[in-house]
Amino acid sequence: MGKSELPPGGGDHIQPVDLRIALEERYLAYALSTIMHRALPDVRDGLKPVHRRIVHAMSEMGIRPNSAYKKCARIVGDVMGKFHPHGDQSIYDALVRLSQEFAIRYPIVDGQGNFGNIDGDNPAAMRYTEARMTEVAALILEGIDEDAVDFRPTYNEEDREPIVLPGAFPNLLANGSSGIAVGMATNIPPHNVHEICDAALHLIKHPDATVENLVEFVQGPDFPTGGTIIESRASILDAYATGRGGFRVRAKWNLEDLGRGGYQIIVTEIPYQVQKSRLIEKIAELLIARRLPLLEDIRDESAEDVRIVLIPKNRTVDANLLMESLFRLTELESRVSLNMNVLSMGKVPKVMSLKEVLVEWLAHRREVLVRRSRHRLAEIDRRLEILGGYLVAYLNIDEVIRIIREEDEPKQTMMARFNLTDLQAESILNMRLRSLRKLEEFEIRTEFDQLSAEKAGIEALLASDEKQWQTVAWEVGEVKKKFAKATPLGRRRTDFADAPSTDSAAIEQAMIEKEPVTVVVSEKGWIRALKGHISDHSGLQFKEGDSLKIAFNAQTTDKIIVFTTGGKAFTLGADKLPGGRGHGEPLRIMIDMENDQDVLTAFVFDAQRKLLVSSHLGYGFIVPEADLVANTRKGKQILNVAMPDEAKLVTHAIGDHVAVVGENRKMLVFPIAQMPEMSRGKGVRLQRYKDGGVADIKVFRMDDGLSWDDSAGRNFNRTKDELSEWLGDRAAAGRTVPKGFPRSGKFAG
Known part of the structure; x- marks a missing residue:
């Protein structure tokens, strides 16, 4: 239909629009929205908008690691009503995942109730479950009230929300992320915080360090479900250098002696993101289809820990051959891909190497430090100004009392009489009578001296790049101590091994x-x-x-x-x-x-x-x-x-x-x-x-x-x-x- 054939505009205010241009504009807007505000995490705090809003909402509600649990329905309601105008189920699903120990390496939410399990069973409804923050969430939020990050208006402009969180915890690499945007996707497996902190400290000391140097510290992913990575070192190095690659992960197993030469195989750890029930169903289907001639039966004896029992056909069966045939046919071996496609500085989607990710996180930590220091400096200046006014009042206490009792405009009179600022005069007028005791003057002078010393320290910090990096390194070191490999949460769960060189023909025959x-x-x-x-x-x-x-x-x-x-x-x-x-x-x-x-x-x-x-x-x-x-x-x-x-x-x-x-x-x-x-x-x-x-x-x-x-x-x-x-x-x-x-x-x- 040409322009001349378009119906004339009438009372309905019909406006002709070129379909191609309209589709381009709308699809581009949708694509940008999906990339920026849904699917890709920010390299600085490692969070997508929905997760950031959940953590921020819990902070606003005062649900701290040491506070009482609150109903998840309350948290979801707050997130949806104030910050995230989307479906409550999608918000609850995100909240649940943040608490699942088998899905996330360092849980951000501490859940109470049924939050699902490794078999793939659904969590209880949000009205039954309760949650609060973990120490990890508290670290990610550390400094949020100290002008550490920028805020923007929420969707209805009634409130404000952080654009990014301070992120004292290296969340992007520690907990990983996955998402599908438009024309791009991301998949980052979880890693060990101790190793990430070691790599970050090395990078602070040696800014020219290569990815090869950093991989000496970050050896590979560390999955919450354990398992064994059988990828070669060259392949792992290439993945971290390019930001793209993958890791073959196998279940961890051992032999249990039954006496008289008999044995059974016990699988204690399964690959990341594999549903245990579906895995066992698949093996059972292969058994029925007679695709696993070396296997007699399979049992699930799991309780809190994974315990899958594999019974061989007879005692002469080679356990390694049996497991190799299972690794080939089932998800006892799976491949976890790496695609470090993240929002650089919250704006540009980009596939980053390990070094680039760490550099941006450390740059963010430095910026947070500088902003918090300036905020603290402003607070100190304000307090010193007030304390200066208090000292003037103590030195001239009788005159101050007389002015307050007798003058019609005591504030203006005091400001003129003692050369005080508006803030100092207001603070003197707001003093409590109990503060007029003799001891108070000494305490004020002590506080004044302490704050002056702190101010000098902060000013020195802000003036020196070296001191800033020293402080960032100290903060990273504190996180490393808290999640050290010696702690139950910090210990490495996934180990490394070379793939056994089993005869390929023998494996095929075994199947x-x-x-x-x-x-x-x-x-x-x-x-x-x-x-x-x-x-x-x-x-x-x-x-x-x-x-x-x-x-x-x-x-x-x-x-x-x-x-x-x-x-x-x-x-x-x-x-x-x-x-x-x-x-x-x-x-x-x-x-x-x-x-x-x-x-x-x-x-x-x-x-x-x-x-x-x-x-x-x-x-x-x-x-x-x-x-x-x-x-x-x-x-x-x-x-x-x-x-x-x-x-x-x-x-x-x-x-x-x-x-x-x-x-x-x-x-x-x-x-x-x-x-x-x-x-x-x-x-x-x-x-x-x-x-x-x-x-x-x-x-x-x-x-x-x-x-x-x-x-x-x-x-x-x-x-x-x-x-x-x-x-x-x-x-x-x-x-x-x-x-x-x-x-x-x-x-x-």
Whole structure:
């Protein structure tokens, strides 16, 4: 609709607005509001607006650490009515989180009643619960009444609220924070206050300190729920240097001996922000789905402390292997991300490094110190002025009494008579009669001297940057003493360890239920796995026009190698094969097998064996079976063949000699030592042919002789002496096969 098509303005005062501009303005306003006033914490006090308002409201209500508990409904009502015009439930949720010992490292609210638990159960309604501040909250507020921070009008301009709190406690790093704004998010895990204070003190002494220096003090997060961090030091250093990264955290566990070789595993600490009940449900679901074959059962015996009991299938189960499989599949191992996106100086959202966060917190502490000092200086000046007036009054007490009794305007008369200020005259007039005793003059002079000395000290402090930083360091040192690692609250709960170097293949096997299966591959390339070991394959059903190519016994924990005529090897997990119902699935769905290639053979993988692979034209080599394993759909090229040649034979290389039979019915026997061992290639010529190619190959021990079965099932064996005329070197033409050799040209008859 163009401007000319817009409806004309009438009595409704309709104004045309460009939709794009309107959306941009409104969305930008919403985004800024979310970033500045909801989701991101301030780097100085580590609080979001809702938390700051809760703490401030409790301060205004006089709910101190040593005072009585007050109903949470009262606190929420005050916060909502005076400072935070949003839903009461969102305010109560924030209040509850500030009190949960499993959610916040150093609780800011001391709750009484049901405030939820680590299982994820909800807290009681706010009308039932009570709260008061903790020492941490008192530290964050310290100096709020001494002009330490700026205030602004509240949303209805009836009251005033602090823009930021003084923050004597390093709350941002100590308690962490998380939030999702518009186009950005933040996630800061909790840390140990003792370590933060050590890093801050080091930074005061050495302003040029690098993040590497600071990480010597702040080793990593310290979660309220404990656990073990298994991240490398290099990764932790990079996270603190860039402000972005993550930490892998594992549950803490130990073995409990049950005697006679039996044991059970006790999990005592779980990763941060993992709900215990959901964790146990997940493990139980995996047990039912038979994804944890090494685990028999799980029990929750937790009371005040976490105690999850894991019972192994039997006493021979490797506890480390069992736990590694659980770490892979469940939240017993989780990743806690670090994204230190905070409001720098309360205005600019910015991803900060560890050093930048500490620098801004210390700068704020210095500013608070200066502001509190100036406030105290003003108070001292005012008091000294009053005390000066009092001394004048004492020296001229009779005259002062006469003026008060007789003059109509005693204040003005006194000011003129004794050269007093308005404040001094007012203070003298407001004196109590009991203050006129002799002792008072001495007390006033003492107080005057003390305040004068304090004033000189503050003026010296304000004049010296060095003294200011010394005072900030002393304040940080006091916080460190209060929350030292020697105290129950201050001790480090999360420790560090290197991830155990457990065999990856062994862990994968540990996660599969071991069951016997029979793998069946059809001529047209369909595969399936029937339960149990089946010896009679005559009853197997196939699609019309299809038949059995190969069938062999395996376990669900085995790897199956599929070798194709194109010389490629593919790896499949026996547990991943389609079940025995129906005809299975085409192999081409599971692996990227080319259309002009077919399945040559399939077998159970054995890392200890070696294979002899050969093409139709008689080129081949020895390959370790371990080199055949490929973890992708594309497989691994082993034998290089070019049309019209193709891979023809794969046989186990167990023995010291090789017997090769060509389609021309000539046989050659040569030492296997003449065959090269490779992981990929065309190979070398095994036997020379004028026409045709290789028919069959057998690797055997010369001491045992060369044996074969004919079509009638009779067994033939030729000893070393009997084979002398066929013995030669690799790539020779060979001699016509011995008498009794099967017409099929195969050693198996």
